[in-house]
Amino acid sequence: MLTKRVIPCLDVRDGRVTKGVKFKNNIDLGDPVEMAVKYSDGGADELVFYDITASAEHRPIDIGMVGAVARAIRIPFAVGGGIASVSDMERVILAGAEKISVNSLAVRNPQIIADGARAFGAQCVVLGMDPVKSGNAKCPSGYEITTRGFREFTGMDAVEWAKRAADLGAGEIVVNSVDADGTRAGFELAITKMIADAVGVPVVASGGAGRPEHLVTVFREANADAAIVAGMIHTGDFTIREIKDAMSAGGIPVRMTW
Amino acid sequence: MIAIVDYKAGNLTSVRLAFDALKAETVVTRDPAVVRSAERVVFPGVGAAASAMANLRELGLEDAVKEAAVSGKPFLGICLGMQILFEHSEEDGGVGTLGVVPGRVRRFPDVPGFKVPEIGWNQVEASPAATKGESGRQPAAGGLRGEYYFVHSYYAELSPYTAGTTEYAGVKFTAMVKKGNLWATQFHPEKSGRLGLELIKEWLAC
Numbered sequence: 001m002l003t004k005r006v007i008p009c010l011d012v013r014d015g016r017v018t019k020g021v022k023f024k025n026n027i028d029l030g031d032p033v034e035m036a037v038k039y040s041d042g043g044a045d046e047l048v049f050y051d052i053t054a055s056a057e058h059r060p061i062d063i064g065m066v067g068a069v070a071r072a073i074r075i076p077f078a079v080g081g082g083i084a085s086v087s088d089m090e091r092v093i094l095a096g097a098e099k100i101s102v103n104s105l106a107v108r109n110p111q112i113i114a115d116g117a118r119a120f121g122a123q124c125v126v127l128g129m130d131p132v133k134s135g136n137a138k139c140p141s142g143y144e145i146t147t148r149g150f151r152e153f154t155g156m157d158a159v160e161w162a163k164r165a166a167d168l169g170a171g172e173i174v175v176n177s178v179d180a181d182g183t184r185a186g187f188e189l190a191i192t193k194m195i196a197d198a199v200g201v202p203v204v205a206s207g208g209a210g211r212p213e214h215l216v217t218v219f220r221e222a223n224a225d226a227a228i229v230a231g232m233i234h235t236g237d238f239t240i241r242e243i244k245d246a247m248s249a250g251g252i253p254v255r256m257t258w
Numbered sequence: 259m260i261a262i263v264d265y266k267a268g269n270l271t272s273v274r275l276a277f278d279a280l281k282a283e284t285v286v287t288r289d290p291a292v293v294r295s296a297e298r299v300v301f302p303g304v305g306a307a308a309s310a311m312a313n314l315r316e317l318g319l320e321d322a323v324k325e326a327a328v329s330g331k332p333f334l335g336i337c338l339g340m341q342i343l344f345e346h347s348e349e350d351g352g353v354g355t356l357g358v359v360p361g362r363v364r365r366f367p368d369v370p371g372f373k374v375p376e377i378g379w380n381q382v383e384a385s386p387a388a389t390k391g392e393s394g395r396q397p398a399a400g401g402l403r404g405e406y407y408f409v410h411s412y413y414a415e416l417s418p419y420t421a422g423t424t425e426y427a428g429v430k431f432t433a434m435v436k437k438g439n440l441w442a443t444q445f446h447p448e449k450s451g452r453l454g455l456e457l458i459k460e461w462l463a464c
Binding site for chain 2: 005040071074075076096120121123171200202226257258
């Protein structure tokens, strides 16, 4: 049976992994390559790296770091942040990443999804999205897409955007709830489920993981295919093994041998 | 020398790095003469079957790859590189492929609750067929003892050379082929953690 994936997320700022709440109050957590090895050895099914300052500083992603991670681990990983073009995507892929995550760029230029999928295959192109609960009448799902680290509202409906991105060729969609991000109070089940049920590609739940039970719930109730964890493991409060033990006990198919 | 065949079917970095991790020297090549003279051949690939076949022909690699696959020298197909060893693929409206392994490649059916492509870690079972018949001279792959990483929308039917099977969308399909020293996997051993690396190591010893 296909297992549900647990994906640690590493936010990288100036070559160091950091963690903040709602993109603020960042604290230093360690070296990206050392943390990648630790989580890979600890049972992570995949990793995702966001170069969180690349976009804001209008500089390309740190390719040297991508290559160092690729040499150090033997599990898939995705990279996002600072991707501005198909040639940026190509550099990241040739450095050894499996997947590229696009977010704000795809909102400005949805064609990048189609161009990336045509060049590298849909499985390489991940759409990251940051929906927030919204009363905007243009958003019938009740969730509006934000960009640039939750700073800008787009007037785009989250579910409609997910469907359009999948049609354009996104091979996977990461739903990162702005409301839940950093709270460690559990995933936002409603928008995760709406999108998981609306698109034919895998959906990754993101934002709000604080306890192993939160993953059991998002897989059981929101039909997510994978879930991102960050603070709960970065702080050492929980291990991936503990998360997976809880998933296994909860009847969720999970990879237990690594 | 180990030749990794580059026929414009996706990124070979991960495959190369996995061999690097095992201290096995590889050369990434588009040269049919290098493929012919290599002691071992690795045939990776992601993407679509028809364009892969077209690229093999355009680069003059089709015969060299086919010869290597039937030569008895160690050969490792990965993902699309496994699928096009079969006779035919439904992809792109149907395309004849290398025909080294009997059987066909089909698209996963639309089944509620199963996303296509299948992306992620799925259990591989050593196939009873691997211990019987012509392929039975090879033991079942010792490395098949857990989950491996898959990314695919098409699957190969079961074949007399199926050494490992996996289930998805109500289909039991070929996850691994063994025909003498010809090994091939639908999953990505280079991205399947320690178990994947152990499988490559076993192949390096065959």
